[in-house]
Amino acid sequence: MLVLSMIERLGIIVTVAFVLTRVSFFRRLLDQQAVIDRRQQLWLVIIFGCFGIIGTYMGLVINPIENSIERWTRVLGEDEAIANSRVLGIVVAGLLGGWKIGVSAGIIAGVHRIFLGGFTGIACGVATIIAGVIAGIVAKRQQKDGMVTPQVAFIVGGAAEAVQMLVILAVAKPFDKAMALVQDIGLSMIAANALGTALFILIIRSVVQEEEKMGAVQSQKALRIANSTLIHMRKGLTGVSASAVCAILYKEIPSLAVSITDRDHILSHIGKGEDHHRPAHDIRTEATRKVIENGQGMTVGKKAIQCNEKNCPLHAAVIVPLKQQEVTVGTLKVYFQSVRDISPIMMELIQGLSTLLSQQLEIAEGEKHRALAKELEIKALQAQVSPHFLFNAMNTIVSLIRTNPAHARKLLIALSSFFRQNLAGSTKSFSTLKEEVDHVKSYLSIEEARFQDRLNVLYDLDEEALSATVPSMTLQPLVENSIKHGLKSKLGDGVLQLSIQQKDSFVQVMVQDNGAGIPKERLQQLMTQQVESESGTGIGLYNVNERLKKMLSENAALNIRSSAGEGTSITFKITKNQPNIIEGAG
CATH class of the missing domain: 3.30.565.10 (Histidine kinase-like ATPase, C-terminal domain)
Incomplete structure (x- = not known):
């Protein structure tokens, strides 16, 4: 019954794990090349330390003498202990952040456990710190293989809890009471904390892998666009090449319309609004002129688009520069229904396309110079x-x-x-x-x-x-x-x-x-x-x-x-x- 009661409370682990994956600097822990500054390390120590404290309060109060169990933690009596998931948070801290974060979080949760009292207070507090050390050592050895797997997390979580049982037997007095406690809760806590640690890591890995999958899809799309647009952009920024490229981008990007301009005119507009956003028209959008002047991309709403057509469906746009030799020669504009439709991933894709098309224009310029050099070489041969x-x-x-x-x-x-x-x-x-x-x-x-x-x-x-x-x-x-x-x-x-x-x-x-x-x-x-x-x-x-x-x-x-x-x-x-x-x- 005890193990089932503890597993029931693992729901909070799922919730906390999901919330943490929404925190950007927490996700940086999962990048082996990322550098975590001291301020971020402090926040992680506080988060996991508090997670350990929550695990303590969510535990079950055990009295091995009276053989009783209470559902919620309070100040413990001399004969009471806690069957809890405190070690889980500390082990996860060590596995993801290394021994410094693991030990620091363990100190916070461990000191708190000591002040709760009970005949296992000191033993459990010390064991919590040791759990951070064990997880940190394992994490350091796992760095070459990437992020810790759920299987490793299961073993480390169970091992850390097993160490806690040994510390209780070695430190808690009297020994008979400590032995009775370990016999009552040992296997249940080892199983529950091992399962909880593995579940926590599994959730994090699943979210990160999904993001990586989305990134891979975007990368494949970018490569596909690069292969399709190169043959056109290598001819330079003209109305013909712009029209072909806009048609390709409109097919690949979920948007209302795609437009390319030079410094003065619209070269091509494909999609919604093409009945009045026509090629050869002068640029009327102040935001487009600003991008051309400062070379920085921007996101604009309907008012900034400055369309005189009353029923124009284009209510938002991302405008990015197209450059040759660091000089802005035009813009790429991708239109949407609203600013809310422009996700961070979409912004990153459009910024990448700006760089890609600019590089293709550089290639076009280079090929033009090579053709001129080739012609001069031929003239020299003739002479x-x-x-x-x-x-x-x-x-x-x-x-x-x-x-x-x-x-x-x-x-x-x-x-x-x-x-x-x-x-x-x-x-x-x-x-x-x-x-x-x-x-x-x-x-x-x-x-x-x-x-x-x-x-x-x-x-x-x-x-x-x-x-x-x-x-x-x-x-x-x-x-x-x-x-x-x-x-x-x-x-x-x-x-x-x-x-x-x-x-x-x-x-x-x-x-x-x-x-x-x-x-x-x-x-x-x-x-x-x-x-x-x-x-x-x-x-x-x-x-x-x-x-x-x-x-x-x-x-x-x-x-x-x-x-x-x-x-x-x-x-x-x-x-x-x-x-x-x-x-x-x-």
Whole structure:
């Protein structure tokens, strides 16, 4: 009967445990990384000390001589003791707060028990302090494994009560009376306090785990939003990107509407009120301007929304800034029915979205700069190609001015045409293959004059394929490479062939010569680095290959086949209607 009577009174444990989980700094005890300051420690000592005192008053007065039980504690007589749940509160204090809080709470509850009197007063008071020590030691060893489990709490609660029974036997006098008391209440108190301690910890863990579960759900939602919005926000803060992002957020966040603005205008508004909160309208809300000015989010009610529409359903909103490099460039606004609908978890989610979207805008800015840097790099690669031909052309023309002025004049016209095309090519990123072929023909008219009868040029051109686009100044360096490194040392019968053919869904371009060929070890280096040569800088093939890959795709890379003494074939393939990879080129 005694154990059932004590278990009946565990209802107060459930109530206290639930109330404590509502106290923010109490929940910090459950975070192994949290730092509890002295003021919070003092409050916890007082709370658990009082909990121990309540456990004493809720106990049952036992008289082992008269074999009687009374329901409510009063000042005890010399023959009376208390069957109570005092140790429960002290053990929980030690398990959650460590030995300092456990012992301090034990001193409060223990001293109070001593002053109640009874032949077990001193023994029970000392045992209460010892319970705090035991729980604190166990808690310290459990820190690596996280929060104490209900199973551990059950064992510690029972063990602490068992220690109290031993202290009563060792300290309380007379011994016969102490033994009779322990026989009457020992097992019941051990069982009840073990069960109560485990129940207390179980309730706390359940509440905390529920909060952690809610946090995990919010984290998953944030990650899902991040994956969905990145593709849009990386294009910058525009009406199109804002509209797409608002649609995603409106679907994911339980709200009446979602809006995004820049510093001056509404970019998009999705949800309730979109009939009068329209894109391109000027920002009218003073609160929105304030967020833009100070970069701090805020929650506003219906009056602060400042909507002129009488029946507007938007009565509350959270407004947070969108930033680039710490400068506010716009706002995210999430609307609700009332301020009461904006929970702390919702506020945290919206603040997180503000940070997330701001970081995505930073990514957009970074990608914009990388694209500009890439375009500048490509322009630099193009500019490196032309000096090779210029020096050779001038030498050839100089040699002909006295011996054959008419031919020299034709070559000057060809050179003028070449550089006119060269200049046009350096100011745009892409050219058609027809423009590239005209460029090459101007170049070869000069080279044929320089080589005289030692160079024979063949063209195999599919007119339908010439409309395909390639990076400007792609063919001329390939042709120049064949002449300069393949045919220059050939004594006669040098053949250079340029072939452009339509092959199903792609166009194949080939520059082939019957020159000296490329050594195997040198061939392996040509496409991966600039290779120095006796007659040049080694940048021609490398740069063309890099531009094809950067501006078209990896599949457009050069394919070189060569063997010593048997010539070289350089081939690349492109899609017929290849889109310009760099936006704004031209």
